[in-house]
Amino acid sequence: xxxxxxxxxxxxxxxxxxxxxxxxxxxxxxxxxxxxxxxxxxxxxxxxxxxxxxxxxxxxxxxxxxxxxxxxxxxxxxxxxxxxxxxxxxxxxxxxxxxxxxxxxxxxxxxxxxxxxxxxxxxxxxxxxxxxxxxxxxxxxxxxxxxxxxxxxxxxxxxxxxxxxxxxxxxxxxxxxxxxxxxxxxxxxxxxxxxxxxxxxxxxxxxxxxxxxxxxxxxxxxxxxxxxxxxxxxxxxxxxxxxxxxxxxxxxxxxxxxxxxxxxxxxxxxxxxxxxxxxxxxxxxxxxxxxxxxxxxxxxxxxxxxxxxxxxxxxxxxxxxxxxxxxxxxxxxxxxxxxxxxxxxxxxxxxxxxxxxxxxxxxxxxxxxxxxxxxxxxxxxxxxxxxxxxxxxxxxxxxxxxxxxxxxxxxxxxxxxxxxxxxxxxxxxxxxxxxxxxxxxxxxxxxxxxxxxxxxxxxxxxxxxxxxxxxxxxxxxxxxxxxxxxxxxxxxxxxxxxxxxxxxxxxxxxxxxxxxxxxxxxxxxxxxxxxxxxxxxxxxxxxxxxxxxxxxxxxxxxxxxxxxxxxxxxxxxxxxxxxxxxxxxxxxxxxxxxxxxxxxxxxxxxxxxxxxxxxxxxxxxxxxxxxxxx
Amino acid sequence: xxxxxxxxxxxxxxxxxxxxxxxxxxxxxxxxxxxxxxxxxxxxxxxxxxxxxxxxxxxxxxxxxxxxxxxxxxxxxxxxxxxxxxxxxxxxxxxxxxxxxxxxxxxxxxxxxxxxxxxxxxxxxxxxxxxxxxxxxxxxxxxxxxxxxxxxxxxxxxxxxxxxxxxxxxxxxxxxxxxxxxxxxxxxxxxxxx
Numbered sequence: 001x002x003x004x005x006x007x008x009x010x011x012x013x014x015x016x017x018x019x020x021x022x023x024x025x026x027x028x029x030x031x032x033x034x035x036x037x038x039x040x041x042x043x044x045x046x047x048x049x050x051x052x053x054x055x056x057x058x059x060x061x062x063x064x065x066x067x068x069x070x071x072x073x074x075x076x077x078x079x080x081x082x083x084x085x086x087x088x089x090x091x092x093x094x095x096x097x098x099x100x101x102x103x104x105x106x107x108x109x110x111x112x113x114x115x116x117x118x119x120x121x122x123x124x125x126x127x128x129x130x131x132x133x134x135x136x137x138x139x140x141x142x143x144x145x146x147x148x149x150x151x152x153x154x155x156x157x158x159x160x161x162x163x164x165x166x167x168x169x170x171x172x173x174x175x176x177x178x179x180x181x182x183x184x185x186x187x188x189x190x191x192x193x194x195x196x197x198x199x200x201x202x203x204x205x206x207x208x209x210x211x212x213x214x215x216x217x218x219x220x221x222x223x224x225x226x227x228x229x230x231x232x233x234x235x236x237x238x239x240x241x242x243x244x245x246x247x248x249x250x251x252x253x254x255x256x257x258x259x260x261x262x263x264x265x266x267x268x269x270x271x272x273x274x275x276x277x278x279x280x281x282x283x284x285x286x287x288x289x290x291x292x293x294x295x296x297x298x299x300x301x302x303x304x305x306x307x308x309x310x311x312x313x314x315x316x317x318x319x320x321x322x323x324x325x326x327x328x329x330x331x332x333x334x335x336x337x338x339x340x341x342x343x344x345x346x347x348x349x350x351x352x353x354x355x356x357x358x359x360x361x362x363x364x365x366x367x368x369x370x371x372x373x374x375x376x377x378x379x380x381x382x383x384x385x386x387x388x389x390x391x392x393x394x395x396x397x398x399x400x401x402x403x404x405x406x407x408x409x410x411x412x413x414x415x416x417x418x419x420x421x422x423x424x425x426x427x428x429x430x431x432x433x434x435x436x437x438x439x440x441x442x443x444x445x446x447x448x449x450x451x452x453x454x455x456x457x458x459x460x461x462x463x464x465x466x467x468x469x470x471x472x473x474x475x476x477x478x479x480x481x482x483x484x485x486x487x488x489x490x491x492x493x494x495x496x497x498x499x500x501x502x503x504x505x506x507x508x509x510x511x512x513x514x515x516x517x518x519x520x521x522x523x524x525x526x527x528x529x530x531x532x533x534x535x536x537x538x539x540x541x542x543x544x545x546x547x548x549x550x551x552x553x554x555x556x557x558x559x560x561x562x563x564x565x566x567x568x569x570x571x572x573x574x575x576x577x578x579x580x581x582x583x584x585x586x587x588x589x590x591x592x593x594x595x596x597x598x599x600x601x602x603x604x605x606x607x608x609x610x611x612x613x614x615x616x617x618x619x620x621x622x623x624x625x626x627x628x629x630x
Numbered sequence: 631x632x633x634x635x636x637x638x639x640x641x642x643x644x645x646x647x648x649x650x651x652x653x654x655x656x657x658x659x660x661x662x663x664x665x666x667x668x669x670x671x672x673x674x675x676x677x678x679x680x681x682x683x684x685x686x687x688x689x690x691x692x693x694x695x696x697x698x699x700x701x702x703x704x705x706x707x708x709x710x711x712x713x714x715x716x717x718x719x720x721x722x723x724x725x726x727x728x729x730x731x732x733x734x735x736x737x738x739x740x741x742x743x744x745x746x747x748x749x750x751x752x753x754x755x756x757x758x759x760x761x762x763x764x765x766x767x768x769x770x771x772x773x774x775x776x777x778x779x780x781x782x783x784x785x786x787x788x789x790x791x792x793x794x795x796x797x798x799x800x801x802x803x804x805x806x807x808x809x810x811x812x813x814x815x816x817x818x819x820x821x822x823x824x
Contacts, residue, residue, distance in 0.1 A: 133645035206652040214645040244656045248663035252762065260751035261758040263671065279753035280678060285670050289663060 048113020102167030128217025144200035231307020249289030305442020317384025330369035390464025405434025426486025457538030474520025698727035
């Protein structure tokens with residue numbers, strides 16, 4: 001097979017030049033300051049997972065508060081000290097928990113953890129590249145991310161606790177250091193952490209785009225790229241264009257906080273006296289700058305999950321992805337549209353109703369490419385020869401969450417409905433399903449699918465099933481009831497609903513949701529155990545465990561710097577030749593030339609290739625005449 | 631094989647140059663965001679305009695930075711024609727003009743504060759924006775000067791011509807960009823100064 005023959009040449013040469021060309025591998029440059037994209041991917045994954053577990057524990061803490069607002073848990077005081085006096089969560093600390101949970105999950109887990117892991121792993125491996133355009137910048141990107149994570153977590157150690165104005169850090173709460181305990185040192189650390197984080201994401205994104213556009217192997221034109229790479233490519237473009245805008249917003253915020261400017265701060269009058277010297281600033285300006293990043297950000301979160309799911313679902317349905325071109329164009333459509341919908345987060349800011357109408361229309365239009373993708377996933381599954389691997393289950397789960405969360409997006413995108421639903425649990429339910437759960441399921445699908453590539457061993461399937469079903473059911477049990485709370489007008493970020501007559505009745509639902517959340521959290525232990533155990537003691541992985549077409553499975557199981565021992569394989573076909581009629585196997589790797597698969601070639605395989613088409617017709621007519629002779 | 635890998639490394643200079651272009655996009659988005667912020671702020675109410683004349687110093691700094699773009703271009707030309715002495719001379723000139731630009735901008739700030747009473751910490755954020763635009767641009771100038779100094783230093787160590795050209799191109803892409811951004815910011819401020 002060509003996969004094997006490609007590796008054959010050059011193996012002998014490789015051994016002797018290896019020692020001279022590369023620096024000596026030490027612990028420090030292999031595991032810590034590695035410039036190898038595969039190691040950096042693992043670093044991103046493990047840091048991202050750690051952050052995810054921390055953020056999950058934070059969410060359990062505030063869920064306990066919501067379920068038992070009047071009960072004291074002495075253990076809490078033991079664990080959290082001054083943040084839970086008398087065993088009850090401090091109300092300011094509750095807000096800090098919500099804020100940091102959101103920040104970590106959106107940025108550190110689903111942006112850096114997801115894109116960082118899979119872009120670093122898949123872009124070079126699936127495109128046939130030895131390493132990123134600038135491996136050094138790639139390493140820096142990880143270390144900026146790591147330092148940002150440490151600073152973000154260190155804000156739990158300061159006297160007044162972490163930032164607590166919500167993950168969107170709207171001024172004036174974030175701009176006046178005395179506004180609330182979290183607005184002081186905690187907010188400063190938040191801002192420092194985010195600036196480093198953005199620097200990390202920009203370095204990473206620049207590298208991804210440049211690598212994809214410049215360094216693909218021979219034959220790998222853009223239309224032969226797997227959808228995972230397409231998604232990561234467009235994600236990187238989104239990041240590169242939108243993160244600088246958040247920097248601009250944050251820079252102005254820093255000036256307001258520390259230099260006495262009035263970009264965001266207007267006259268603030270308390271008890272009839274003006275307490276601050278600010279005048280004429282516009283807090284809405286911050287919201288514009290924030291959501292100009294913030295909205296593309298949710299697509300930065302979901303698009304890699306979409307790409308990974310497309311890839312996993314095609315491989316495990318043993319069918320070409322339905323509508324490959326439509327999948328790419330819908331990704332492009334989402335990318336472009338995501339820049340002109342940010343106003344739907346601001347419908348209730350006193351926005352001009354006409355402008356609100358414009359944002360409403362663009363928002364509803366973005367549902368179209370999203371629906372195209374959903375349709376295509378379902379059509380890919382349709383009559384597929386489905387293999388229910390753990391990765392496949394998570395990919396299907398991703399589609400399920402994307403649909404059920406996406407439908408409520410259509411409610412929220414309507415300016416008139418949003419007046420009722422804004423800042424209620426309906427919104428919480430919506431985005432936790434459509435981008436939270438869906439993206440984390442895409443990420444988990446990717447982890448299960450590419451684990452053999454990353455660590456050379458297989459994960460345990462049974463534990464994977466257990467993990468999937470508990471998480472899948474748990475996530476629905478957590479987020480589905482929240483829709484009804486939201487419709488009843490229950491606002492998000494409140495400390496204790498028992499304080500309000502009209503919301504008291506939701507206490508039982510909150511208790512239920514908390515227990516569902518605890519169940520899903522415990523299910524993650526199954527994953528963590530499976531992950532760590534399999535790294536060291538899992539079954540050894542074969543070279544191509546899922547019988548997949550893409551290039552990463554042509555590299556040897558043992559990692560080496562430069563990925564392919566000999567020459568980089570050439571690509572001859574798109575990545576989705578699964579179950580092609582007339583083919584010997586139900587998959588044809590991208591490295592197999594069309595000349596080796598005469599019996600399965602179709603006329604449209606030769607669209608830009610008249611010589612090939614001629615050969616094909618010649619071959620087909622000979623076959624036909626042979627048939628007739630028989 | 632050795633030669634082959636080296637060949638590949640050399641080809642990787644193109645993707646690195648591409649990195650610079652994408653970085654310029656991110657930088658451009660940053661300044662676009664700041665100027666959009668200005669528009670949103672100033673459009674918020676009629677009292678939010680800049681309501682002042684820009685100091686003349688900005689005119690001189692604009693002239694200086696345009697001149698520095700020309701000397702940068704001459705340096706690139708010289709490098710391409712293997713005239714290394716000339717390349718170094720023009721690089722020195724560019725760095726000198728860059729520092730002059732930096733100084734004039736600082737003088738403009740000094741003038742704004744002492745002669746015009748326009749402070750950074752200001753209830754009218756339109757006027758604070760002048761400092762933000764120029765300050766953030768000066769950060770870019772500073773980065774550009776570091777790049778230029780690096781290129782100059784490398785040219786004295788007489789490195790391979792491929793690498794010399796590469797580092798020339800990297801710094802000249804960036805330098806022309808900060809030049810263009812300044813012109814954009816200056817014109818933007820001129821149009822909004824009333």
